[in-house]
Amino acid sequence: xxxxxxxxxxxxxxxxxxxxxxxxxxxQVTSNEGLVNKSILPGPDKIIEAFRKMIQKGTYKKHIxxxxxxxxxxxxxxxxxxxIIGISAxxxxxxxxxxxxxxxxxxxxxxxxxxPFLILWLGIDEESKVAVIVIGSFWPVLLNTMHGIKSTxxxxxxxxxxxxxxxxxxxxxxxxxxxxPAIFTGLRLGISSAWTCVVTAEMIASSMGVGYLxxxxxxxxxxxxxxxxxxxxxxxxxxxxxxxxKLQKVLLYWVALE
Amino acid sequence: MILQLKNIKRVFSINQSKLEVLRDISLxxxxxxxxxxxxxxxxxxxxxxxIISGLDTATAGEVYVDNKKIVKPSQxxxxxxxxxxxxxxxxxxxxxxxxxxxAKLPKIKKKRIIEEHINLVGLNGFEKALPSQLSGxxxxxVSIARTLINRPKVLLLDEPFGALDAFTRINMQQEVLxxxxxxxxxxxxxxxxxxxxxxxxxxxxxxxxKPGVIKKIIPVELPRPRDRTDxxxxxxxxxxxxxxxxxxxxxxxxxx
Ligand SMILES: Nc1ncnc2c1ncn2[C@@H]1O[C@H](COP(=O)(O)OP(=O)(O)O)[C@@H](O)[C@H]1O
Ligand SMILES: [Mg+2]
Numbered sequence: 001x002x003x004x005x006x007x008x009x010x011x012x013x014x015x016x017x018x019x020x021x022x023x024x025x026x027x028q029v030t031s032n033e034g035l036v037n038k039s040i041l042p043g044p045d046k047i048i049e050a051f052r053k054m055i056q057k058g059t060y061k062k063h064i065x066x067x068x069x070x071x072x073x074x075x076x077x078x079x080x081x082x083x084i085i086g087i088s089a090x091x092x093x094x095x096x097x098x099x100x101x102x103x104x105x106x107x108x109x110x111x112x113x114x115x116p117f118l119i120l121w122l123g124i125d126e127e128s129k130v131a132v133i134v135i136g137s138f139w140p141v142l143l144n145t146m147h148g149i150k151s152t153x154x155x156x157x158x159x160x161x162x163x164x165x166x167x168x169x170x171x172x173x174x175x176x177x178x179x180x181p182a183i184f185t186g187l188r189l190g191i192s193s194a195w196t197c198v199v200t201a202e203m204i205a206s207s208m209g210v211g212y213l214x215x216x217x218x219x220x221x222x223x224x225x226x227x228x229x230x231x232x233x234x235x236x237x238x239x240x241x242x243x244x245x246k247l248q249k250v251l252l253y254w255v256a257l258e
Numbered sequence: 259m260i261l262q263l264k265n266i267k268r269v270f271s272i273n274q275s276k277l278e279v280l281r282d283i284s285l286x287x288x289x290x291x292x293x294x295x296x297x298x299x300x301x302x303x304x305x306x307x308x309i310i311s312g313l314d315t316a317t318a319g320e321v322y323v324d325n326k327k328i329v330k331p332s333q334x335x336x337x338x339x340x341x342x343x344x345x346x347x348x349x350x351x352x353x354x355x356x357x358x359x360x361a362k363l364p365k366i367k368k369k370r371i372i373e374e375h376i377n378l379v380g381l382n383g384f385e386k387a388l389p390s391q392l393s394g395x396x397x398x399x400v401s402i403a404r405t406l407i408n409r410p411k412v413l414l415l416d417e418p419f420g421a422l423d424a425f426t427r428i429n430m431q432q433e434v435l436x437x438x439x440x441x442x443x444x445x446x447x448x449x450x451x452x453x454x455x456x457x458x459x460x461x462x463x464x465x466x467x468k469p470g471v472i473k474k475i476i477p478v479e480l481p482r483p484r485d486r487t488d489x490x491x492x493x494x495x496x497x498x499x500x501x502x503x504x505x506x507x508x509x510x511x512x513x514x
Pocket of ligand 2: 303304305416
């Protein structure tokens with residue numbers, strides 16, 4: 001049973017790897033044959049070489065940690081704010097009414113469009129970058145939390161009335177668990193938006209981070225560095241998402257069973 | 259009298275127009291009595307139970323439980339079981355039942371009475387199961403345990419077995435009788451199953467619709483356990499049916 005499961009897992013991983021392996025192979029061959037301009041698109045061997053050098057010098061770790069640190073800070077602030085405001089708006093009609101117009105107007109503004117203003121306001125240092133991430137992770141968490149809270153099953157609320165439960169009990173035992181799947185969707189969208197935002201912010205103004213690697217690679221015409229950056233974004237994004245999915249399976253144990 | 263309904267009237271206003279759902283419902287229920295209510299869908303049975311439980315308020319008239327007027331839900335007085343078990347999918351059987359406990363109790367005592375009630379509804383071994391892992395009948399048992407844990411003076415059941423298959427339904431009727439033999443709980447059972455109404459009830463209240471009124475009260479003076487294949491049972495069944503279909507005829511003519 002267990003061996004079968006492991007086998008199945010390995011097969012799944014192999015299947016998932018088919019396209020990337022094929023693409024890298026084609027890429028390498030076309031590069032070797034000189035079918036593409038190496039100064040624009042270096043072959044995988046060149047990129048791996050650049051990657052190895054950066055790890056050796058310790059610069060890779062520095063850039064990755066810088067980006068991850070910003071994401072973590074910004075996401076923590078943005079998602080907490082989204083959660084708190086979302087829960088209040090979902091619970092209290094008045095808060096919802098007060099926020100409705102503001103939300104309607106601000107939501108369509110892409111967080112990236114705020115970067116110039118944030119730089120003017122907060123300076124070119126850490127704060128402005130973290131602020132972009134805060135905005136980027138705030139919206140999905142807020143909107144999904146509000147939606148989740150509002151879609152609480154009214155029949156469950158009736159049960160709570162029959163058992164004479166107070167507001168706090170209702171919030172903790174019914175409303176939050178009801179909203180949990182939607183909240184989780186918000187957090188997942190929030191973290192992925194945070195990751196997009198950090199790269200963009202770093203590309204515009206920074207001296208460190210994955211986004212900086214990319215813009216630096218372009219400025220100095222080092223396409224291999226640039227590609228190390230791009231590939232890192234993909235891989236880290238994938239890792240973050242799979243961690244969140246694992247977490248979701250554990251925390252929302254009842255959803256999978258339904 | 260444990261439960262008294264006095265001239266209950268309920269009118270809903272739906273965009274300016276008024277809909278009279280219940281008119282002049284009066285009924286006295288003795289302690290330990292089981293009352294079955296049958297009536298066409300939409301005749302106001304659920305509305306009546308909601309008023310008795312305090313979830314809804316009558317436009318006119320009063321509900322008294324143990325001589326106390328019901329103005330809001332009070333689980334010590336009235337418990338209600340809905341057609342859907344309404345269990346929280348994120349909580350185990352134990353935790354769902356614990357939700358019913360109103361009093362502040364020490365942990366050990368809580369655990370003991372939860373265990374007692376799991377036994378009462380025959381769900382030993384399923385303490386840690388989630389609702390989604392149980393059958394419909396088992397889920398309804400959990401719901402019953404959750405409500406019984408407060409020993410309400412009156413237990414309302416709103417088509418509690420309506421969603422279950424015939425076999426499970428008969429099982430659950432047995433279960434209700436078993437509980438009644440232990441606890442002598444006063445019950446009001448709304449059902450669309452005439453056999454169920456006669457099998458469980460001391461009296462069968464037949465309602466007619468538009469507005470919902472009590473049309474007839476048929477006493478069931480058969481000893482328990484009752485035999486569904488018995489001649490007296492058949493006679494009562496016929497009696498209830500005739501009340502029912504007379505009513506249907508009237509209302510269909512009304513439409514034409
Ligand atoms: N909250 C409400 N507002 C307006 N009409 C309602 C409401 N609740 C029930 N009704 C109406 O009252 C009538 C009786 O409903 P209900 O008590 O659920 O019937 P039953 O349980 O006998 O099938 C129906 O016509 C229904 O549409
Ligand atoms: Mg009903």
